[in-house]
Amino acid sequence: MKKLRKTNSLTYLALLLLAIWGCTDKLDEPELNNNFAGGTDFTKTEDMQLSIVGVYEAFQSRGWEQPLLIAVRGDDVNAGGLGDQQDFAETDIFNYNKDYWMYNSLWENIYVDIISAHTAMEQIARFQELADDEGKALGDSYIAEAKVLRAIMLFHISQVWGDVFIPETSDTAVLSDVEVVPTKDEVMQHISDQMDEAIPFLLAVRPNERTDLPGGVTRYTALAIKALANQELKNYQAVADATAEIINSGAFSLYPDYYELFKTPGKLSDESILDMQYSDFGQGEGDREGHLYAPYGPQNWTPAVEGASSGWGFFEPSMKFIKFMLDRGETVRLETSVLFTDRGIAVLQEDPAYATLPGFVSNTTRDGDLINDYARALFASGKHYLPSNQLISGRTAYGSNKNFNIIRYAEILLMYAEALAQGASGGSISADQAVNLVRTRAGMPPLSGVTLDQIIDEKYAELSMEWGKRYFDMLRLGRFDELSYDGRTFSEDKSFLPYPQTQVDQFPILGD
Structure with missing residues (x-):
């Protein structure tokens, strides 16, 4: 048991931290989520680790609706059919309701966790005031880690809303004095600059090579986030430079089995650059850290392991995506990405071009879980599926013990290739080599002289349903035009969600 808990130290320490701190309502006054101010002995510099683990705990405490809402508007995925979340389905077809609770939850909770990161950084700085040189250096590395976790949360919220606040302290009152909301470009540049500040203090190892906090962020996580921010800025040379440094490190490789990458065998693989980590700690009951994956699962299944719970059917791979993958001759990536029902297969075969399907297109997964027909959708997401035979005995929640991938090495390779296709100078392998590494793992033939369109198609095949x-x-x-499909009509003015009305009421500048 000791060995098992050591390999899951982030999730275990998060549980320990919660036990020490107790439960607080972070949403009421996040700037006061500070437990240290009145009761911490700042001479005990070894306790700095609790501060950074608190940031990880906040970062990994995504509500089920948050990644779901971030991901739903692409042509790779549909919201599950009618139910008690009609405004979620409307969001998928670009009809936005500023009063919808999911919008406010995503905004508010991510900002709460960003503020928590600032709180921790300020507390670590107080430890450093009384620390020796070794303690100060350790504090610098922890502050750098907090900056990285804060950055990916700020990145996601700016992708969804564009112009957003950039908190730079735990004092939320200063946000009320903001006269101009930073533009999306300003937010992305801020993120890139923050990563430049953090990189010198971070370990140049894979996340799974860290011995203190296995799976924690490293220099390569910061470089990846810098590349993502500069990709949004269309600063493709900066993308190429950051991704080339990751590639040239030789630290990362693609997990050989794409199907298992998203399941237990792929947890913290050499492909992982940033994951949210969850664990049942090898126990059928008791402590666990987990994400609620039920929204992604089929409403009705017959699991190979009796008693395993089904899902809610809120997240459906699109028919457009499935046909795109079949047209390409995709095998393992399609099998991995989509859970098929008989009804979905029948609807697919109504199109004469898809009357004959590969044998792996079946309502029974290779692990023996039977995906029965259900009302809300024709298909379910395979990337959020954990086979029932990989559940720890005694655990029945859908996807229990499954990590949540955020950044993978495959994306780094494809970002690098795209940057070169966009005119950047390469500092590592060729665009062909980068794309073909990804294609080879997927069992696809190599390409020569890859074009931008081919790279974008490769990203569609490789990264769909991910964030x-x-x-x-x-x-x-x-x-x-790609987003106008299956009766949807997209226009550029629909790019960002409207600010939640609750936040406009609190910060009138958002209404201006």
Whole structure:
């Protein structure tokens, strides 16, 4: 048990931290989520680790609605059919309701966690005032880690809303004095600059090589986020430079089995650059850290392991995506990405071009889980699926013990290739080599002289249903027609969600 808990130290320490701190309502006054101010002995510099683990705990405490809302508007995925979240389905077809609770939850909770990161950085600085040189250096590394986690949260919220606040302290009162909301470009440049500040203090190792906090952020996580921010800025040379440094490190490789990459065997693989980590700690009951994956799962299944819970059917791979993958001759990436129902297969076969389908297109997964027909959708997301035979005995929640991938090495390779296709100078392998590494893992034939269109198609095949990456690529590239599909009509003015009315009421500058 000791060995098992050591390999899951982030999630275990987060549980320990919660036990020490107790439960607080962070939403009421996030700037006061500070437990240290009145009760911490800042001479005990070894306790600095609790501060950074608190940032990880906040970062990993995504509500189920948050990644779901970020991802739903692309042409790779549909919201599940009618139900108790009609405004979620409306968001998928670009009809936005500023009063919808999901919008406010995403905005408010991410900002709460960003403020928590600032609180921790300020507390670590107080430890450093009384620390020796070794303690000060450790504090610098922890502050750098907090900057990286803060950056990816700020990145996501700016992708969704564009112009957003940039908190630079734990004091939320200063936000009321903001006279001009920073533009999306300003936010992305801020993120890039923050990563430049953090990089010198971070370990140059893979996340899974860290021994203190396995899976924690490293220099390469910061470089990846810098590349993402500069991709949004269309500063493709900076993208090429950052991704080339990751590639040239030789630290990362693609996990050989794409199907298992998103399941237990792929947890903290050599492909992982940033994950949200969850664990049942090898126990069928008791402590656990987990994400609610039920929204992604099929409403009705017959699991290979009796008693495993089904899902809610809120997240459906699109028919457009499935046909795109079949047209390309995709095998393992399609099998991995989509859980098929009999009804979905029948609807697909109504198109004569798809009357004959590969054998892996089945309502039974290779792990023996039977995906039955259900009302809300024709398909479910395979990337958010954990086979019932990989659940720890005694755990029945859908996807329990599954990590949540955010940045993978495959994306770094494709970002690098795209940057070169966009005119950047390469500092590592060729664009062909980068794309073909990804294609080879997927069992696809190599390409020569790859074009921008081919790279964008490769990103569609490789990264679909992951954090809205496809949607935000289409926005950045101005390929708005791709988002008008299956009766949807997209226009550029629909790029960003409206600010939640609750936030406009609190910060009138958002209404201006």
